[in-house]
Amino acid sequence: MSESGRRGPNNSGSRDGGGQGNRGAGGQSRRNAQGRERNRGPQRGFSNNAPSQRTRRADPARLVAFEVLRAVASEDAYANLVLPARIREHRLDRRDAGFATELSYGALRGQGTYDAILARCVDRPLEQLDPAILDALRIGAHQLLSTRVPAHAALDQTVGLARAVIGAGPSALINAVLRKVTAHSMDEWLDILLDQETDETRIAALRHAHPEWIVRALRQSLVNHGRPKTEINDLLEADNAAPVVNLVALPGLGNLDEAFDNGATAGELVEDSALSAGGDLGRFESVRRGTTRVQDVGSQLVARALAGVELAGSPGQREKWLDLCAGPGGKAALLAALAHREGATLLANEPAPHRAKLVQQALSAVPHDSWTVRTGDGREVGAEQPETFDRVLVDVPCSGLGALRRRPESRWRRSPKDIGDLGPLQRELLKSAIDAVKPGGVVAYVTCSPHPAETTAVVGDVLGKRDDLELLDAGQALDHVSLTGNLGAGHELTAQLWPHVHQTDAMFMAIIRKKA
Numbered sequence: 001m002s003e004s005g006r007r008g009p010n011n012s013g014s015r016d017g018g019g020q021g022n023r024g025a026g027g028q029s030r031r032n033a034q035g036r037e038r039n040r041g042p043q044r045g046f047s048n049n050a051p052s053q054r055t056r057r058a059d060p061a062r063l064v065a066f067e068v069l070r071a072v073a074s075e076d077a078y079a080n081l082v083l084p085a086r087i088r089e090h091r092l093d094r095r096d097a098g099f100a101t102e103l104s105y106g107a108l109r110g111q112g113t114y115d116a117i118l119a120r121c122v123d124r125p126l127e128q129l130d131p132a133i134l135d136a137l138r139i140g141a142h143q144l145l146s147t148r149v150p151a152h153a154a155l156d157q158t159v160g161l162a163r164a165v166i167g168a169g170p171s172a173l174i175n176a177v178l179r180k181v182t183a184h185s186m187d188e189w190l191d192i193l194l195d196q197e198t199d200e201t202r203i204a205a206l207r208h209a210h211p212e213w214i215v216r217a218l219r220q221s222l223v224n225h226g227r228p229k230t231e232i233n234d235l236l237e238a239d240n241a242a243p244v245v246n247l248v249a250l251p252g253l254g255n256l257d258e259a260f261d262n263g264a265t266a267g268e269l270v271e272d273s274a275l276s277a278g279g280d281l282g283r284f285e286s287v288r289r290g291t292t293r294v295q296d297v298g299s300q301l302v303a304r305a306l307a308g309v310e311l312a313g314s315p316g317q318r319e320k321w322l323d324l325c326a327g328p329g330g331k332a333a334l335l336a337a338l339a340h341r342e343g344a345t346l347l348a349n350e351p352a353p354h355r356a357k358l359v360q361q362a363l364s365a366v367p368h369d370s371w372t373v374r375t376g377d378g379r380e381v382g383a384e385q386p387e388t389f390d391r392v393l394v395d396v397p398c399s400g401l402g403a404l405r406r407r408p409e410s411r412w413r414r415s416p417k418d419i420g421d422l423g424p425l426q427r428e429l430l431k432s433a434i435d436a437v438k439p440g441g442v443v444a445y446v447t448c449s450p451h452p453a454e455t456t457a458v459v460g461d462v463l464g465k466r467d468d469l470e471l472l473d474a475g476q477a478l479d480h481v482s483l484t485g486n487l488g489a490g491h492e493l494t495a496q497l498w499p500h501v502h503q504t505d506a507m508f509m510a511i512i513r514k515k516a
Helices: 060-075 079-089 094-109 111-119 131-146 151-165 168-181 186-193 200-207 212-224 229-240 257-261 285-289 297-308 330-342 353-363 378-384 416-436 456-463 474-481
Strands: 246-249 273-275 292-294 320-323 345-350 371-375 389-395 437-447 469-472 494-496 508-514
Touching: 060 079, 060 094, 060 131, 060 151, 079 094, 094 111, 094 131, 111 131, 111 168, 111 186, 111 200, 131 151, 131 168, 131 186, 151 168, 186 200, 200 212, 200 229, 212 229, 212 416, 246 297, 257 285, 285 292, 292 330, 297 330, 297 389, 297 437, 297 474, 297 508, 320 330, 330 345, 330 353, 330 371, 330 389, 345 353, 353 371, 378 416, 389 416, 416 437, 416 456, 456 469, 456 508, 469 474, 474 494, 474 508
Parallel strands: 320 345, 320 389, 345 371, 389 437
Antiparallel strands: 246 273, 246 292, 437 508, 469 508, 494 508
16 A cells, blocks of 8 residues: 555554544544544644655545545546546556545545635635646545545645645645635534525535535426435435446356455346446456446346346337447347347447447447447437337437436536436437337436436427327336336336435436337
8 A cells, every 4th residue: 555644444453543533532433414534633643754654645535535536626527537548547556546546536525515604714716826736626625525534634645746746835824725725624614604594405515515406406406207306315415425336247148256356246126237346347257258237236226127128019020129229238138138038139229439339349248149339319219210129218418417426527428408418319319219219119318417407398398299109107117027926116107216215316217108
């Protein structure tokens, strides 16, 4: 392990924490209302080192986190794609990789709240700061306010990072600002920021680090899908919890023996699934072969539900299935394996050539006579191949509001305009899917968003213009393929999964049958 001066969530010691890193006066544990320990004693324990003795190099884990935040901010990159590459590049061991992940995702998730705190500690508007300085401050604030890293170590190492990669002058500013941050715990800062605030949306947005418009949208989504709006805080907290890695063994092709041998536990919601103990899953031979895959259990459920729905009429000797928006290939791989097992074939369509290659790679573990990949606009498939397919999955491009826990930067990138802009495309893709399905066949309309404008409104608009379609009970279809048999996800025939209820991404599903 590098000399990071830290304690991870499950570690009891620290190289420079003196064995008392998370104890207050008299060695008493200090916990907030959520049970998290705070390393907040009456004495902050700052480093007494002279400037010449202070850290002048970048700790590898913190450097990785800094590089991830910089890539997200300056290159519009996705943290979940950049982080693994940076971890490999810097050759972090498992413990350092875990710490780099916590710093990267934690600083990105909490950005809005950390920025509100930092704004109280900086003598100029944050937008006037160099973006690299602001990213270093966010990493430091996350350590000081939301981890068990001792304050002196967080300060020393963050300033050392800044000195090594930004410069001596900025490091002095960062040191001064972070010392002001240490004046209060996170709970105390929230009390200061929310003093005399009465608007429930603003309070929830600041406490749970979500933009106000997303808080309002998610509250509306709960009500729209039959859940009480009082669950909003639970939902926002679930968005901020580090998600467990879900694995799936492709039916008939893979198994989870390696995962179980390395500490994974069996999934509780769907067969052939596991909850990973973490680490580098790429070391598993089954993962390298593609017969075991990383995939959220919500995605597993909707793919299996489509495959399990009973068709009306006679489908013929060999069913034809279609994944209309297949990239990057996760659901397509599971569908292809299910199709192979059932003697069906799958056409996986993806408009972007580079993503179509990813789909081809994802499907490569499935016998090639069971699938083909088409590179083209999904809106054209219905006209080019009308009434051809027995089952169609249309997992449309969406805002991704249902996957905020896995994509920590997306909450700060999205805007209400994005949802309005996506609506016409979502409707056109659903219409194409309906044109492509045979009479008696079924279409599964799926989004990784609970927003009504992307879910029930789209389905209602398309169904309302045709009299040859009927909505099936999607909640019942999910229950049929779940191990519990009672997910409680259905509402008025559509189905909505939730992070705070089902520990999945917030996947929406509607199943539409074309009348025979």
